[in-house]
Amino acid sequence: MTVDTAATSTGDPAAREPELVQLLTPEGQRVPHEYYDTLIEDITAEDIRGLYRDLVLSRRIDSEAVALQRQGELGLWASMLGQEAAQVGSGRALRPQDHAFPTYREHAVAWCRGVEATQLLGLFRGVDQGSWDPRENNFHLYTIVIGAQTLHATGYAMGVQRDGAIGTGDPERDTAVIAYFGDGATSQGDVNEAFIWASVNNAPVVFFCQNNQWAISEPLERQTRVPLYRRAHGFGFPGLRVDGNDVLACLAVSREALQRARDGEGPSLIEAFTYRMGAHTTTDDPTRYRLAADLEHWRLKDPIERVKAYLVRGDLVDQQFFDDLDAESEELAGNLRTACRALPDPEPTSIFEHVYVEPPPTLLAQRDEMAQYLDSFAEQEGPR
């Protein structure tokens, strides 16, 4: 008996042409949508200019970090080039009380949450383990383990549920949790476990998958035979696919899913269909496994260009806006460079911190011993 594996993925007509929520075409044309338009009714021209600024500045942070890595200032950097819209759209849909659990690539979400870009660099420079306080901006630490954060998010969401912080109708109180991950992570056990826990517990969590088509060098067809968003149905919650390069559509669908969570209606999966324009990380060389033609195809769908086209065509901006943004962008990059070089090396005793709320006496004794040893040196000069 022969098994036609291809048939299983194309037998269902829905699998061939997945529905894609799109409100702004790559050419910058606004596409009307009966339902999702209502979710972004309140978005003014000023807001769209703000989203454009988010996209441009977060991309600048990203490209500056890549350059810093190439200059030996960072050990590594995971570029998010091409994924700005998915991150800004979802990031701007969050309310202050919501919690975000990122991978190591959510630089634009961090930007939306108000995390200093310099703090992201500390991790990649190797001078700390992630130095921002997750409680300050409700933006949790970068997770390097693939998919592990989906379980953290689900657990946190179940905690929110037990705090009774959902379905009260109070917009200041009802809380949603968003878990970011990529297409490669969907093959991880952790992610599938998170789906199950979230589903059966009706946890207020949004699974936001940025399908950037590549898990390092593994293409999407090695991860799944059905569109990823359809996996949600099997676990028992809704899933949809959105144009991940369309910031308005990402904003709209994220608002919907987050509100579902806050209202106590349980989890949902968003598959933001996008493309990783850069390498997996600065250590990777994508020219070895993918075609330049694919890159060109996606370059035409750039998330920033379409917003720019929309703004210009609608006469919603003047040249001064772009000039000011350029200047702001340059200043941001310059400050980032300076701040990166000035990041202090960690104190040797910092290794004793941040693990225990109440450190056990043995650990304190070790810390003191270490401090005493360090103090026995006459000088501690030298370039650090």
Next chain:
Amino acid sequence: MSVSQFNLPDVGEGLTEAEIVSWKVQPGDQVKVNDVVVEIETAKSLVELPCPFAGVVESLLVDEGATVPVGTPIISVRTGSGAPAGGSPDATAESPTTAESPADAAAATAAESTTDPGGPAADLVPPPESTDDDAPAENGRQPVLVGYGPRTSSLKRRTRKSPTAPGVPETPSNGTPTTPAVAPGPAGSAPATTPGERPRVLAKPPVRKLAKDLGVDITTVAPTGQGGVVTRDDIHAAAKAREDGARPQTEAQAGDLGWQGLPREERIAIRSVRRKTAEAMVRSAFTAPHVTEFLTVDVTRTMKLAERLRGTREFRDVKLTPLAFVARAICIAVPRTPEVNARWDDDAGEIVLQRYVNLGIAAATPRGLVVPNIKDAQMLSLREIASAIGELAATAREGKTPPGDMMGGTFSITNVGVFGVDTGTPILNPGEAAILAFGTVRQQPWVHKGRVKPRWVTTLGLSFDHRLVDGEQGSRFLADVGALLEDPGNAIAWS
């Protein structure tokens, strides 16, 4: 105004070195922050490096093609408002880095990184006229597997506080550093020794071993390290001095024969392609028992056919070389002796007869020998094979052969004839059963129809893996290829 140096970074998590492929700027060029200045090749990929400073390029410190350790300064840039647009000739003349060849300067700085930056070794390389805080002596780091390498400043032991007050917290103001047991002595001052006694030499064990290996009496070496320690460089210097002392006569004799000015021995790092070639050849030579046979054939008819075909419309756009005929002859001859196109599968205990020919063509490229193969060459016409060979060679010369093109070969040709030699005993490309060496085609006296005539003659050399192929099959195959080249008409008879 100051001069900043850009040290080669580790761009790929734990790389220790990289090759400078091409410079995108020249001394005197104006650069901005993040302008691409150089392309480097690491074990992982080709990477463009953006410049961390704005200013005028002062000098390129490493030659193209050189492989240097991570941390080596590769370019110096005159930064700040005072940077002259074109680079002042006076200033550059005084700069030590431009006074020497770039490679020397880089080597000197790299060597310096292993010694105390403040030590006398620095005297060998005069400090740059003006440098900022990132001067290489302070910042030169050793390559390690992960990270940026240890800082040279931490190589010396930190001074402990006075032993009279161990662990007693002191305020920085009265925490006077006390002199350690061995005072850091001035430059080159070896500890005093009593006459008659064997002098006490301060050196680390690896340095002592180095001295022994190089046959240098370590007690005679003048130490330059801090505290009178003999360093690795001291040993090398002593060994070199000894050699130089023994050399002048030879140098004089060498005179104008092209030997002058060259080092007595030159060491070339074994890198990527060279190393891979070496590994493949050793593996092949010691796995497959090689047999080589030779056949000299009259290929005049093939040459005439090639001449005629070149004039036809079909072959107008391709470069039709004798190599294409050899490739085609192999594809026609293989089905008659499939063993020469087989594979030895040791794990399965089987011989795999391959009903396709992925024909490898050994190509000499600037980076070394590569053997890309033409997939399913048996399906290609003479014209297609000729054009495939042309493309393959061009891609290989540009260094752009994708890894896939070098895998899965079933049979290879090495075209030694292009170097003007008659034949060789080729070593098998690992995993393949046979390889054909195609010698130069030249006119030689040959007995043709009972008379000695000038004819186009070549020599074929076939090496085969005796595990798979016996003398009978190998000889038959070689004779078949020879017959096809001697009379291309055989191709019609056989295929």
